Amino acid sequence: MQTTAELSTLAFTNTPGFVREYRKDFPILDRMVYEKPLVFLDNAASTQMPSQVMETITAYHSFHHANVHRGVHQLSQEASELYEGAREKIRAFIGASSEREVIFTSGTTDSINLVANSYGGYNLKQGDVILISEMEHHANIVPWYMVARRTGAIIKVIPILDDGTLDMNALHEMIRDEKVKILCVNHVSNALGTINPVAEICALCREKGIITVIDGAQAVSHDSVDVKSIGADFYAFSGHKMHGPTGIGILYGREDILKGMEPFKGGGDMILSVSFEHIEWNELPFKFEAGTPPIAQAIGLGAAADYLNSLDRVEVKKYEDSLLHYAEEKLITVPGLRIVGKAANKVSLHSFVIDGVHPHDIGSILDGEGVAVRTGQHCAEPVMKRFGIPATTRASMSFYNTFEEIDELVLALHKVTELFNVTK
Amino acid sequence: MLLNNRSKNLYQEVILDHNKNPRNYSQPERFSHFAKGNNPLCGDKLDLFLLLNDEKIVEEIGFIGDGCAISKASASIMTTVVKGKHIDEVRKLFDGFHNMAVGNISASEDPALRRLRVFEGVKDLPARVKCATLAWHTLDAALNNKEIISTE
Numbered sequence: 001m002q003t004t005a006e007l008s009t010l011a012f013t014n015t016p017g018f019v020r021e022y023r024k025d026f027p028i029l030d031r032m033v034y035e036k037p038l039v040f041l042d043n044a045a046s047t048q049m050p051s052q053v054m055e056t057i058t059a060y061h062s063f064h065h066a067n068v069h070r071g072v073h074q075l076s077q078e079a080s081e082l083y084e085g086a087r088e089k090i091r092a093f094i095g096a097s098s099e100r101e102v103i104f105t106s107g108t109t110d111s112i113n114l115v116a117n118s119y120g121g122y123n124l125k126q127g128d129v130i131l132i133s134e135m136e137h138h139a140n141i142v143p144w145y146m147v148a149r150r151t152g153a154i155i156k157v158i159p160i161l162d163d164g165t166l167d168m169n170a171l172h173e174m175i176r177d178e179k180v181k182i183l184c185v186n187h188v189s190n191a192l193g194t195i196n197p198v199a200e201i202c203a204l205c206r207e208k209g210i211i212t213v214i215d216g217a218q219a220v221s222h223d224s225v226d227v228k229s230i231g232a233d234f235y236a237f238s239g240h241k242m243h244g245p246t247g248i249g250i251l252y253g254r255e256d257i258l259k260g261m262e263p264f265k266g267g268g269d270m271i272l273s274v275s276f277e278h279i280e281w282n283e284l285p286f287k288f289e290a291g292t293p294p295i296a297q298a299i300g301l302g303a304a305a306d307y308l309n310s311l312d313r314v315e316v317k318k319y320e321d322s323l324l325h326y327a328e329e330k331l332i333t334v335p336g337l338r339i340v341g342k343a344a345n346k347v348s349l350h351s352f353v354i355d356g357v358h359p360h361d362i363g364s365i366l367d368g369e370g371v372a373v374r375t376g377q378h379c380a381e382p383v384m385k386r387f388g389i390p391a392t393t394r395a396s397m398s399f400y401n402t403f404e405e406i407d408e409l410v411l412a413l414h415k416v417t418e419l420f421n422v423t424k
Numbered sequence: 425m426l427l428n429n430r431s432k433n434l435y436q437e438v439i440l441d442h443n444k445n446p447r448n449y450s451q452p453e454r455f456s457h458f459a460k461g462n463n464p465l466c467g468d469k470l471d472l473f474l475l476l477n478d479e480k481i482v483e484e485i486g487f488i489g490d491g492c493a494i495s496k497a498s499a500s501i502m503t504t505v506v507k508g509k510h511i512d513e514v515r516k517l518f519d520g521f522h523n524m525a526v527g528n529i530s531a532s533e534d535p536a537l538r539r540l541r542v543f544e545g546v547k548d549l550p551a552r553v554k555c556a557t558l559a560w561h562t563l564d565a566a567l568n569n570k571e572i573i574s575t576e
Contacts, residue, residue, distance in 0.1 A: 034428055356444075358492035360466050364552060365435070368428030377467055390467045390490055415427055419435055420493075421444075 010037045015402040019319060022311070023400050025050035036370030039405045044190050044349050044396035045374050047221055047243045049304075056303035057245065057296050068295055069269055069286075083295050086302025087285070093305040094235065095226035096252050100284035103251040103258075104298050108217040109139040111236035111251035112184075114264040114288060115213050116143035119234075122262055124181060126152030131174055131210075133158045133166055133185040134386055135192060138379040140184050140215045158185070160386050164192040164341035171201065175208050182211045187219035187230075191380040191392070192341030193324075193349040195219070202231035211257070217241050221398065222320060222347040224313055227252050239297060244304030248297035251288070258284055265290040316399045320348040323397045323406065330410040331395075336422040337413070340392050349396035351378070354413070357420045359391040365419065366393075369412035433545035434552070435493065442497035447504050452484040457569070461489070461562030463554050468495040472562045480511045492555050498543060499559035505539055511567055518560050525553050 012020055023029050026048045031038050040048065060082060066075035068083045084099070091102045105111045124130070130144050134157050148155050158174060159167045166185070174180065183205050187198050202212045216237040219225055227235045232252070239248035253261075263270055263281055267290030272280040281287045327350055331337055336355035354362060363375035374394045377384050384391060395409055416422075427435075455473035462469050470489025477483045485503045489496070502521075506514045513536075520537050523529045524544055531541035546556045 034430065036428075360468075360492040360552070360555065361435070361494070364549060365427070365431045368431040376465065384467075419427065419431075420440065 089302040107249035193346040442500040443493035446500040459566035
């Protein structure tokens with residue numbers, strides 16, 4: 001395995017100064033892969049972590065490591081303060097009203113499983129309808145399928161249009177059915193990049209008394225998210241997709257709904273009193289946090305929120321948009337390449353196919369050129385089926401990516417089409 | 425065009441040719457054994473048909489499927505290699521191919537692997553070993569009368 005022995009040889013002459021500055025926060029961006037500078041374009045799978053987050057985690061382990069909410073000793077109190085401090089940072093980061101609405105989970109998947117079980121499992125009845133968008137990640141499909149099987153609820157699918165946007169006419173029609181109790185949609189599609197009009201959807205659902213579950217995993221790193229202005233009942237996201245650690249995520253839930261819900265997992269810390277006859281649940285948010293939580297990861301997530309807050313997010317959003325458009329212009333010069341997902345409102349990612357070349361061959365060859373992309377079905381098999389393709393290649397960008405890196409991607413893609421003799 | 429050596433080792437002319445023009449790419453009129461292969465991680469799928477005669481020799485073999493160049497070329501080359509061979513020999517080839525793909529042996533150690541050594545490069549790409557071995561696992565399943573296999 002090669003490491004950072006020699007520094008990246010890409011010259012970032014077209015890259016704005018503030019991006020070159022931000023890149024210095026991410027040591028991994030300087031490493032080499034197969035003797036080529038790493039071009040990391042798999043940010044929708046996992047974003048890289050800045051030194052500030054790593055240092056915060058190291059400091060916790062070096063000076064404060066202890067269990068939370070348990071000890072009277074100094075370290076435990078410090079750990080508890082850091083852990084709860086991180087919760088407050090996340091509360092402010094997403095605009096929740098209270099820390100009681102911010103539950104630490106292991107990630108988006110865990111968050112959605114919590115809602116599906118603790119809300120869906122107790123409230124859905126035979127014949128009730130769960131609406132799920134066709135562009136969902138499996139994490140927002142499978143937990144609902146499981147709970148539907150248990151409760152007798154029915155899953156209905158809100159279709160995607162050819163341009164990769166959600167069919168809002170169909171959605172309007174479908175929510176008129178009084179049997180609809182829950183609507184699940186992602187804020188941003190991981191497979192297509194589409195930004196969904198979640199505020200509009202939540203407002204429509206609110207009128208009908210339909211509970212909204214928004215998968216925000218792909219949204220939080222690209223733009224400021226305010227759960228109150230979106231109006232979501234539940235909003236889930238992951239730490240490692242917003243430059244924080246893996247193994248940590250958030251479920252935001254409206255307090256009045258969370259209050260009425262049963263716990264998801266049982267164990268220490270989520271109870272007030274225990275006997276073999278009767279158990280009293282702890283208050284929010286602890287009712288949903290059984291056992292020792294991922295403390296270092298939660299603190300790391302708080303640091304990631306601090307880091308994102310320290311960026312000029314308006315400028316960053318503009319820059320990511322310019323990367324997106326630059327990438328589109330360049331990608332369409334590759335013979336046989338077609339972008340899948342052409343929504344006007346997209347985050348900075350492109351999913352694409354090349355005639356006659358399977359995405360896994362593209363991925364392997366790109367890897368050999370130092371370019372990391374995701375290939376496959378992106379845990380969104382229904383999206384692939386909708387567009388009649390077995391898989392796509394996905395280049396997903398973050399604010400630390402550059403125009404020069406997109407040139408490297410496109411150069412490597414030209415090598416692929418040359419090798420496979422794709423001419424048009 | 426300058427490609428990384430690893431890619432050059434893997435995507436040789438032979439593989440690209442079999443990917444573009446797969447041999448025995450059809451369902452034979454008569455077959456005695458059948459299996460479906462599936463690599464859910466990649467979405468590679470193939471149906472494999474073969475006809476064994478009374479002497480347990482592969483008389484006919486064909487496949488239909490979808491997948492990456494490596495999986496398709498591997499299936500294509502496999503059909504050309506095993507056709508006319510006794511199943512004992514086919515099973516030996518399966519073992520040999522598997523050992524070569526995971527890097528347990530070098531292709532040069534076994535003359536029977538001569539026509540299969542173009543796939544030796546996958547040993548450096550752990551994520552692609554399953555692409556190369558899918559057809560062989562499916563063949564093994566068909567011979568053992570297991571109809572559906574998955575390399576996941």
